[in-house]
Amino acid sequence: MKNNINIPIQPLLIGKVGKSYGILGWITIFSFTEEKEKIFSYLPWFFYKEKKWTKIIVDDWKKYKNNFIIHIKEISNRSIIKKFTNSDIIISQYTLPKLKKNNYYWTDIINCQVFNIDKNYLGKVIELTRTKNNDILIIQNPFKISKKNILIPFVENTIIKNIKINNKLIIVQWNKMTYSK
Template identity: 45%
Template sequence: MIKKHLNPIIIGKICSPYGILGWNKMFSFTENKKSIFKYSPLFYFKSNIINSLKIVQWKSIKNYFLIKIKNVNDRNTASLFTNKKIFIYSNQIQKKNNEYLWNEILLCKIFNINKNFLGIVVKILRTYTNDILIVKKNNCKEILIPFIKKKIIKRIHIKKKKIIVNWRE
């Protein structure tokens, strides 16, 4: 059973087998892609059971990695890991004061500096210049708010799930 109070965080995905010697392709969702290998232990679900994932070797290939999982030595066994999401628990991440994770921003209530409720963060888009909060209020259309600290994002209260922005409706 997953430990809900520890907040599981998906940080990658195992993809298709690669070759015949038990390697898999893997995508990392961490900001610095190689950071995924700093976390230990890694976990994945198999038949609704949490399992530890032991990566014994890895290679960087363009925008993904090749990984060798412990005791996986052939393509058929590697195929059993196809589309498995890799996760860690939030207590495995060491944060400094005033740091937060993107998943902590999700579902935060957004208020402008005039205390008007703008909606709830439903998604975060990564762009080349800056990230964008996608905010939705009831069933209305989405509001896109650039994540630019100080200029637009005035205050983030993670514990209160509240963000204050300099933004008009």
Template identity: 60%
Template sequence: MINISIKKPKKSLIVGKVGKSYGILGWITIFSFTEKKEKIFDYLPWFFLKDNKWIQIYLKNWKKYNKNFIILIKNIYDRSTVMQFTNSDIIIDKNQLPFLKKNEYYWYDIINYQVINTNQIYLGQVTDLLRTKYNDILIVKNKKNKNNHQNTLIPFIEKKIIKKIDLSKKIIIVIWN
């Protein structure tokens, strides 16, 4: 029998994804979405969410495996049991994150911020951020322009393109047309 408590975090944040099982002893692959991949292990315990079911899990062990990790969950010792977690989101409570200094923010904080350029033209709303090799990218959707169904991709280069992020007004000012 699996001894896992069932509850969910008060303020949830997805930090990874569960992959396929590894071996026959209950190991399973995970993919970290944190900036520094190993930081995902600083935010234990985790919650798994799959098919609207929340499960709080505790790790027994973890190892680096290729570009990702494999984990062993406490009280799970076989492949068939751990396979039920494949494709689950790995979620933490936002309260587990370090407290930020003034004018600092997490990526999830600027989702839904309004984006305007330095000429006061509305460009849209941030729907996501994308990490690339050279710089991060804001994905902006203009919901007011019905003719434009494409997202605008704006390089997240502070001072050159991103002029200001106003946390109180939830606005990002950019040099962009």
């Protein structure tokens, strides 16, 4: 099996490319990392747009308003850089630091099966979202009664009782009646 170093291994989305900035090849980016500047710790980056991968090397970056502007090595032309607008910023998952026991990344939680403490199946985690107060698990509802997704606050020890990443299993304190309206 050929390993192409210009394509990420276990791709992980960490940001989005915005519009070009100035005439010297700078472009705006939006970081999806919890601490926004951490995006620069996870290199190399791959831009993904229209089913095409481009490995890039950031040679400079600056804080700009609530986001960042970056300069890519060997690009100093606005017309070239603007082709990357709306690209996803992807890394290889192995570039993330190893976590301590009982810690996990959001990507580890996606596709976990969710059961309540009464052993009732609630569905599969399809997404997580961040709110002002806490993160929210978005569970794909497996029941035909309601096609609405189930939203469960990610409050450890109170609502989230147990997470077994290796088994892709989450146990929650959540009553089926809560979402059966």
